[in-house]
Amino acid sequence: MIRRFATRDVAAFTAYRSDPEVARYQGWDAPVPEAAARRLVAGFAAAEEGAPGWFQYAVERDGGLIGDVGIRWAGNRVRAEVGFTIARAHQGNGYATEAVRCVLDRVFAAGVRRVSAECDARNTASARLLERLGFSREGHRRRHTWLKGEWTDDLLFGLTVED
Numbered sequence: 572m573i574r575r576f577a578t579r580d581v582a583a584f585t586a587y588r589s590d591p592e593v594a595r596y597q598g599w600d601a602p603v604p605e606a607a608a609r610r611l612v613a614g615f616a617a618a619e620e621g622a623p624g625w626f627q628y629a630v631e632r633d634g635g636l637i638g639d640v641g642i643r644w645a646g647n648r649v650r651a652e653v654g655f656t657i658a659r660a661h662q663g664n665g666y667a668t669e670a671v672r673c674v675l676d677r678v679f680a681a682g683v684r685r686v687s688a689e690c691d692a693r694n695t696a697s698a699r700l701l702e703r704l705g706f707s708r709e710g711h712r713r714r715h716t717w718l719k720g721e722w723t724d725d726l727l728f729g730l731t732v733e734d
């Protein structure tokens with residue numbers, strides 16, 4: 572199930588975002604202090620879906636939080652960017668595919684015409700997920716991002732409403 576974040580998600584959110592494997596190619600450092608996670612979850616819970624900027628959808632399975640899918644809505648509401656995280660224990664089951672597809676359906680139904688995504692060039696699980704969802708690989712930016720002590724390459728992806 573895809574739903575809005577709630578206060579009860581703080582413990583699970585703190586746990587999976589604190590996993591160094593999950594944080595490996597992400598912009599945050601593990602572990603995530605619980606106070607910081609609490610502030611983030613409070614912000615997610617109060618955010619307005621569709622307002623310019625990021626909106627995080629909680630991914631729930633059997634009543635528990637297993638991940639999140641973020642959409643960054645552009646000011647014009649016709650372009651968006653997607654990001655995603657699934658707790659390690661729940662990876663490899665198709666849940667990311669199902670959750671991201673569900674959010675994309677919602678975003679395209681709301682009038683978005685193009686969704687972009689990018690990932691570290693070494694993040695093969697992320698690139699495979701995007702290609703499985705129909706994204707086209709549109710570019711490779713060399714040494715573009717400073718991540719955890721090194722300059723890294725980014726892969727760029729896009730999915731249009733025509734796709």
Ligand SMILES: CC(C)(COP(=O)(O)OP(=O)(O)OC[C@H]1O[C@@H](n2cnc3c(N)ncnc32)[C@H](O)[C@@H]1OP(=O)(O)O)[C@@H](O)C(=O)NCCC(=O)NCCS
Binds near residue numbers: 594657662700
């Ligand atoms: C990127 C990420 C969300 C992908 O998660 P995932 O578990 O690999 O993706 P899915 O849930 O769609 O699972 C897909 C895998 O499960 C397999 N699978 C098993 N049962 C399946 C089913 N019923 N339906 C679909 N796939 C299934 C697929 O074959 C696929 O395997 P493959 O990747 O070896 O080809 C996950 O690796 C992650 O959270 N990484 C850390 C955070 C991160 O880096 N995020 C991206 C930043 S750009």
